[in-house]
Amino acid sequence: MKLLEDRIRKDGTVKEGNILKVDSFLNHQMDIELFNAMGEEFKRLFADRPINKILTIEASGIGIAAITAQHFNVPVVFAKKAQSVNLDGTMYVTKVESFTHKRTYDVIVSTKFLSSDDHVLIIDDFLANGCAVDGLIDLIRSAGATVEGVGIVIEKGFQTGGQLIRDKGIRVESLAIIESMDAKTGEIVFREQ
Numbered sequence: 155m156k157l158l159e160d161r162i163r164k165d166g167t168v169k170e171g172n173i174l175k176v177d178s179f180l181n182h183q184m185d186i187e188l189f190n191a192m193g194e195e196f197k198r199l200f201a202d203r204p205i206n207k208i209l210t211i212e213a214s215g216i217g218i219a220a221i222t223a224q225h226f227n228v229p230v231v232f233a234k235k236a237q238s239v240n241l242d243g244t245m246y247v248t249k250v251e252s253f254t255h256k257r258t259y260d261v262i263v264s265t266k267f268l269s270s271d272d273h274v275l276i277i278d279d280f281l282a283n284g285c286a287v288d289g290l291i292d293l294i295r296s297a298g299a300t301v302e303g304v305g306i307v308i309e310k311g312f313q314t315g316g317q318l319i320r321d322k323g324i325r326v327e328s329l330a331i332i333e334s335m336d337a338k339t340g341e342i343v344f345r346e347q
């Protein structure tokens with residue numbers, strides 16, 4: 155998506171450790187006009203799928219998931235990160251290793267908000283090693299619900315997550331895919347889509 159790629163080039167900064175900082179429009183301050191255009195694009199890409207729910211993970215996926223949901227007219231559920239949980243049968247639980255915080259979280263969704271009738275679109279801000287998305291797929295499958303696809307704002311194509319999820323036969327649509335980025339020069343190369 156050209157609008158997004160241009161914005162990443164203009165305002166994104168490449169940090170050591172393969173981190174792209176996009177705090178000024180995605181992860182801290184949020185550009186809602188851009189979010190709205192991205193939500194519209196996700197709707198166009200997944201128009202053929204019978205989506206009745208969007209699932210994301212707190213915190214940084216919530217904004218884009220909420221704006222995207224307006225284009226699908228469906229509710230958003232966000233999986234919550236917890237230090238540790240007792241399995242009491244009222245929630246689905248999985249483990250996610252955080253790429254940015256280098257630690258493992260239990261991630262939960264109440265059984266009230268995911269069921270076998272649901273056709274779910276996963277939305278997240280970044281796809282890196284795929285742990286977050288893989289955890290969300292696990293929660294959806296625990297509920298017996300259907301994964302209709304995964305919509306990502308920025309995929310770091312040089313990390314393994316995209317391949318991991320696509321190899322499961324799941325459709326992944328990323329609005330921008332970064333082929334390479336260099337913390338020293340600040341250069342960012344996008345994959346042609």
Ligand code: 5GP
Pocket residue numbers: 172173174175176181214251252253254278279280281282283284285286287315
């Ligand atoms: P994964 O689980 O795919 O390794 O990482 C996905 C999560 O890590 C995303 O939800 C995002 O919050 C965070 N993340 C991964 N890479 C980056 C990055 O380069 N920049 C930022 N800001 N967040 C990232």
